[in-house]
Amino acid sequence: MKKITFNLAKTGLAIALVLSMSGCQQNMDHPAMGAYPEDENPAGGPLKFFVTFDRESENPLMRAVDETRAKFPTENDFTQIDGVSGKAAQGSADKAIRYPKPNDWASTAESFTVAFWEKHNGQTKNGANPGAEHIFSIPSSNGHWSEATMFLLFDQYGGSSSAAAIKFVMVDKNMGDSWMTWENENSIEGVLDNQWHHFAFVYDANTSEFTMYIDGVNRGTKTWGTHGPINLDDSKITGFRIGNGPQKQNDSGDNWLFSNWKGGLDQFRLYNIPLSQAEVQNLFAEKK
Template sequence: MKNILNKFFPAITVSALLLAGCQKMSKPDLGEYPEDANPPGGPLSFYVAFDGTTDNNLKNAVDSIRANYPSDNPLTSVDGISGKAIKGETAKYVKYIKPNDWAITAKSFTVSSWFKRDGQTKNNENGNGPEYILSFRAANDYNWSNGNFLFFLEGNNAACGVKLYIQSKNGDGWLTWEGGQMIAGLLDNKWHHIAAVYNAPTSTMTLYIDGVANPNTKVWGTHGDLNLDDEKIAEVRIGRGPRNDSEADGAAGWLQSSFKGEIDQVRLYSTALTAAEVQSLFVNKK
């Protein structure tokens, strides 16, 4: 079990989830899955631990907040930072319909994940390119990228860029650590924790690597609240960019690229976690 920040949030039970009517009856039986301690309507909006050990890949990638199964999970289960994780492959990814109510409720936010990758990131044609931890595919060509939330790595172990692109109702913005701010040691075939924390009142984002805040804080102008358009989110993807193989995007498919390493414990919070809370995720391997 990967129970998050027990001292901050009370536990939610499986029975409570069932009474709330959140289980999709057309999906596999609920069974057992990792829970995060988080009350209904709490700050943790979406959480996938990949801890299932069944022969049903949908069960192994259940979103624990709403007991929602992915619509597809073609990826292999491997040992993670704690319990199980997924191993990325070219052109494959785990997909969900929505990030629950995250896009509706989040003003400030935190995106958090563990990852393990060895060496240079590659596009799906094996040239140098980005690899996506998480993306949201946009509906009806809403955006030039066909996506409204992109979170990816690009580089090698000597210097790796971390990049977020967000399309909100207010406009779009890039929040990136690249060029002279690229980070060494991220792609050394070891598990690393990454968290990007956006504070709406100051329009600032702080990047945490292995529990430590990067000194280069980013400012999204005077954007304020996240203000995503939930109706324009067509699909949540773990391990791939927002475009499909049939959609040309130039530069050897940088918007199609998939993660070739391993991913564990993807979380979306509708609040800006404190430095102590991010540190707890890292120290306790959550």
């Protein structure tokens, strides 16, 4: 019996050795650790909110889900159209996409980048008349007259059917606000020509500079004095809207702080870092 036990033990050891060698050989077929592809935006990365509008679904909430946290909107009345990359969102009068919050973007951002693609056929309208249309807004209970901590709108410009005045508004937790505007004779020609255009708005806390890029090109840098970190009051944020202003519509239907975007939107991104010009140009070139 002892002899049999001894032989079984040797046999088990041999089998274990063969399996071990086989496992080593199999592991050799895998790439070295450094060769694995890196996540473009790892957990906790700088891309805090991202909507592609590209998901195929009968459920409109699924079509506007945030890709970084799988956060669904509470409302999506926009339809789907062909975008710059896959599908995109199409707005129309009094429609909106609404979320509870832009994840932890406002609480983590000292600097930031807002990037997206837009397509609009002719002048923007508030109701039936020429006027403001909002790309996005962040409503707030901070007591500011706008009822927002941030919003971006394109406004009508009488000089051309394809030009737009562009106005980006920021409100910090101390109620300091700043309007970064390109309007009147500085309105941007050609952005309402029914073609897709890439926009990126970059705020750098180190310099307090705010830069607008269109189709990868720097179209002007403005400075918020010596403001430094954006310092938003995340505790007062009451929502996040794509394609809609921060307020409610009024009885006459012409509240410019409600008026929504009536064109196309694609690849909407919020970063809590200031992208470099090369990084912005890459988003444009790669249709991201």
